[in-house]
Amino acid sequence: MTGDEDALARALARQLRREKAILGVFDEGCMGMYNAIIDDELMNPLGIYKERLSQSALVAAMRRVSDEEARAVYDWLRNKGMKFQLGTDEETELTERQVLEQCKMYIAAVRIAHEFGCDAIGIQYQQGLKDMTPASDLVEGILNNVERPPVYDPETGKELYAGEALPHFNEVDECAGVDALLTNRVWKAMGLDPATTLHDVRWGEHYSGEGVDDFVWVFEISGAAPPSHFIGGWAGAVSERQPPMYFPLGGGTLKGISKPGEIVWSRLFIEDGQLHCDIGRATVVELPREETERRWQATTPQWPIMHAVLHGITRDQMMARHKANHLQVAYGDSAESADRALAAKAALMADLGIQVHLCGDVRL
16 A cells, blocks of 8 residues: 555545535335444444435425426436337336336435435335335436436525435445445545445356456346446446336336446445455456356346456355445456555545455455
8 A cells, every 4th residue: 555545545534534424324224134234333433424214205205306307317318328128018017107207216316315415325225115116226326327317406406416426325235335435435536436336246157268267256236336337338228127026116227237347346244343344356357248148147137237356266255255245346447546446445444443354366
């Protein structure tokens, strides 16, 4: 680690303790994931606090969004080249009506975040909302992207969070929420794209061919990935209907193939009453389309996918050590910038009192 990364970490830690930050938590514990909850006594000393919100308030706020505002978001996405696999059967297909409801949810979420001064928010995915509205996945992916449709304050007309990603932690995984917030601060300070994805660690197997000869993990999430992580950006993104067995009222995902590049991965967790973080490096590789399709069909084809090669960690080591099916990722511009960002993030966490574990091959 250079003195620059260490100095940056100390400055960001001081700023966070002085100015504080707020996680907007929609219906904490609704998904039943015990390892997604950080007690206030552990979180508050970091300078981070929870604003506990209700998903019923989100639905109510959606009703106050006009049809014209929703249509403007939808048109913005299509003008950027995003595709929507639309049909007419509400029971089994993605419809324009469902997408427009999701656009209302996006606007409502940003406005609620602004109202409560949130630095990041988490929506509880399927439980609770699934019987009231279409899925939140398209919303989550849009929020995590720096370039996204503008949302305006209904009273002042001011654009909210202009030019900023509003980090979203899927399934209200607060461990990932704290991680995303800290990543956002470090990556912005270093001039990197602060977009983050909370991926599920799905499965993997060895792949050999076309410049790749390694164990390649399948990382997938239900649509909460930002398009800046995709090959082609917005133009490489498509929305497909979430499976009806999960979402009877439909709603689209934000699907794409993650671009080749260098990433930092991490997982915050609680052990023996203390916050810990595993952190390491990985390379995202591009596989042939037919292999990508095979992996999609073996998992969930409606969801965004990342082909990742972990640095210095075997399959068995990962499965034995990792504390959740969730894993946070963010891109560097190069291997060097990813190494530097990892060093700064690890130093920031250590300064805040989080026990940091460097996993695999890490260059500081």
